[in-house]
Structure formats: C-alpha cells, structure tokens
Amino acid sequence: MFRLPFLFIVTGIISFTLFQLYSLGDFASWLTTLGDTPRYSTGWFRVHLLVLGWGTMIAMGAVYQLIPVVLQNHNLFSRKLGFVHYGFFAVGTAGLLIGFQTITIPVIAAFATLAFIGILLFAFNIGMTLYRAKKWNTVTLSTALAVGYLVLTGLSGMLMGLNFYFQQWGNFHDQLLGAHIWFGAFGWFGMLITGFSYKMYPMFYLSHGHPEKLQKVVIGLWNIGVLTGAFSFLFGAPLWLKWCGFVLIAAALTVYTVHLAQMVKHRHKNEPGAGMKWAQTLSGAISLIAIIVVLLLPFFPGIAQEPRLLVIMGWIYIFGWIGLTILSYLSKIVPFLWWTHKYGPVVGKQKTPVMSQMISDRYVHIAISCIVGSLFLMLLGLGWSLPYLTSIGGSLLALCSLIYAGMIALVFTK
Numbered sequence: 001m002f003r004l005p006f007l008f009i010v011t012g013i014i015s016f017t018l019f020q021l022y023s024l025g026d027f028a029s030w031l032t033t034l035g036d037t038p039r040y041s042t043g044w045f046r047v048h049l050l051v052l053g054w055g056t057m058i059a060m061g062a063v064y065q066l067i068p069v070v071l072q073n074h075n076l077f078s079r080k081l082g083f084v085h086y087g088f089f090a091v092g093t094a095g096l097l098i099g100f101q102t103i104t105i106p107v108i109a110a111f112a113t114l115a116f117i118g119i120l121l122f123a124f125n126i127g128m129t130l131y132r133a134k135k136w137n138t139v140t141l142s143t144a145l146a147v148g149y150l151v152l153t154g155l156s157g158m159l160m161g162l163n164f165y166f167q168q169w170g171n172f173h174d175q176l177l178g179a180h181i182w183f184g185a186f187g188w189f190g191m192l193i194t195g196f197s198y199k200m201y202p203m204f205y206l207s208h209g210h211p212e213k214l215q216k217v218v219i220g221l222w223n224i225g226v227l228t229g230a231f232s233f234l235f236g237a238p239l240w241l242k243w244c245g246f247v248l249i250a251a252a253l254t255v256y257t258v259h260l261a262q263m264v265k266h267r268h269k270n271e272p273g274a275g276m277k278w279a280q281t282l283s284g285a286i287s288l289i290a291i292i293v294v295l296l297l298p299f300f301p302g303i304a305q306e307p308r309l310l311v312i313m314g315w316i317y318i319f320g321w322i323g324l325t326i327l328s329y330l331s332k333i334v335p336f337l338w339w340t341h342k343y344g345p346v347v348g349k350q351k352t353p354v355m356s357q358m359i360s361d362r363y364v365h366i367a368i369s370c371i372v373g374s375l376f377l378m379l380l381g382l383g384w385s386l387p388y389l390t391s392i393g394g395s396l397l398a399l400c401s402l403i404y405a406g407m408i409a410l411v412f413t414k
C-alpha cells in the first residue's frame, strides 16, 4: 500500500539532493547566469530537476497516498498502472534533463514525449479513481483540477520540445512558454498545495467545525486566475490582461491565507509541529508579496520585461512558497507514513516509538529558518547584481537544504 507513494517520495528526495549538490558544486554561480539569461541549458536542466524531478515526483507520491485516504474505502483505480506511470515519468524526466544539459534536441523531443505519457497515465489513474468514487469535495476537486493543469503543462512542454526539433512556430513558441509556466507553477502546484492544505490542517491541528465556504472562493479565484494568465500568454494578449491574471491569483492567495487562519482558530491541538506553522507563515508572506507586486505593476510595467526581476519573482514563488511548503509538509507526511507503515501493524503488541520521536521538531524549525535566511541572501545578491552574494546565499541555501533532506531521509532509519 505504501510502496507506490514511497517510490515517488524517495526519488523526489534523491533529485532534491542532486539539485543541491550541483548548486554546491558550482557555488550557485548558475543562478547568476540564470538572472542574466534565463533560457540556457543549465537553467533548463536545474529548473526541471527541481520542478519535475523533485516537486512533481513528491506531489505525485502525495496524491497516490492522500486520495484513497480522502475517498475513504475507495482504492486507487490501479496500483500496477501507478508503477508503469512511474517508469515512463522517471525515464522521461531523466532523459529530458540529460537532453537539456547537453542541448541534444532529438533527446529533448523524445524524452519530453515519454515524460508526457507518464503524466497522462497518472491523470488517467487518478481521474478513474475519482470518477468511480464520485465523492466530490474541495480536496478531490482541487486535486482533479491540479492534475488537469499538469497535463496542460506537460503538453505545452512536449510541444516546445518537439518545436525545438521541427522549428515551425516562430514567436508562438515563446507564447507557449508563458502558458507552460502558468499552467505548471500556478495551475499544477498552486491548486495542489491549496487543496491538500484543506486536509493537512484539520489533520495536524485537529480542527473541527471551521467554516469551509472560503475554500470554494479560493478554487474559483485561483482557476479563473490560472486560465486568464495562461491564455493571455498563449494568445499574446496585452499586458493588462496578464496583470488581471496576477490580481486574481493574489486575491486567491489572500483568501487562502485567511482560511488557513480560520482552520487554525478552530484547532484542538496547540502544537501541530514546526512544519505546519511554517506553511502558514509562508502563505502569509507570499500573499503579501503578491499584493505588493500587483499594486506596483501598473506604475512600473517595466518589471514584467526585466528578466532578472522575473527570475527573482519565480524563485520567491517556486522555491520560497511551493518548495518550502513541500519541505514543511514533508516533515509531517514522511514520519506519519513511515510510522504507520512500520509500527502500525505491531502497535499494542510491542514497544513502539511515538510519532514525535521520528523527527526533531526543533531541528526542523532551525533548518527551515536557515533555508529562508539563505534564500533571502541569495535574492539580495541577484537583485543587486552581486555575484559573490548570490554565490554565498545560493551555496548556504544548498547546504541547509541538504541537511534538511538528510533529516527527512533519517526518518526511514527509525
């Protein structure tokens, strides 16, 4: 039962470790190049090692684990298909990464297609599971929508990969890239994190009786925002329409943060663990930053044209919110899964450790604080064009992240 989610989670942790080792290896100098020329081989390689090899792997594992729990008594449509999906997706991603790093166009085109087939198998498996269970709530709806956006991300990515080879589309390729990033960053990751939080918070804070109306508001705002932003990039719409997409996402994030506070207010457990507290703080921070950015954009439209600023905003959203929220949640999910897997069957028959002994909450808090601090340094370096500060911040970020990944991996030895 646990093997499938663990396979994805362990592969994700390995990718994360590789990503950080590469960053340490070149003292994060790849980030300075990314700030100057975002579209280059190492940039594509590292970004996808993070978003596909790590983020998407972990997220897929979490979906396989959480959906049967949310559906109560409904198994996954096919566990076997889950393993086939893993094969296509892991091989496709690995080949795509090699293709990116070596700029071997046929390899990019071929393996992008394999990774996309993996995504389609995942979508089919989850789609059939949800369809058969017919239990619609905000968690299952958000998951279904997120998986739909992942399909669109993979499709646009595969089409760009094929277009590298066939060179047919001229400017349309760049429009597709804008839509690809919207579907992936806001659609897939954003929808999944918000949706999963509606389960995670009540579970770890033991919240009952909180109002759930805002969850529907978040889903509505978030989806109209993703579609407005993605299609305005896809069809080359004017800047103001793209701005409207951002406004909707900023509004959705703000409502989401208010809703997290509602769930926390109705808690019956005061100490949910550092991971949950960090996740809430990060949501507040990203909402505030999103509001500031949408307020500034009409006065300084040049922001949207400045690659360095776009890379900084991308880092704040992709690593600062999505990445750190995944890391925070992992500190709760991995001990929970491992404890249930290893000690669940023998509990009451022999002496077992308590869940809180699986990982030190104090160390989780210290490690995440250090990651946030070094991310801040790195962004200062990028913003002020100070390569040495970017390198120091980026290397510290890699080091702290490696320590954190080690702490998570150690849970499997308990």
Ligand code: HEM
Residues within 6 Å of the ligand: 038, 039, 040, 043, 044, 047, 048, 051, 052, 056, 096, 112, 113, 115, 116, 119, 153, 154, 155, 156, 157, 158, 160, 161, 173, 177, 180, 181, 184, 185, 188
């Ligand atoms: C099967 C899945 C995917 C494939 C085949 C794929 C493919 C590609 C390709 C070919 C490019 C280069 C486009 C260009 O610059 O002309 C690209 C860029 C990018 N993709 Fe993906 N992608 C996938 C999934 C994702 C996901 C899940 C995300 C999540 C956010 C993502 C985020 C990005 C970003 C941020 C860039 C720009 C990177 C840069 O310019 O350095 N991709 N992708």
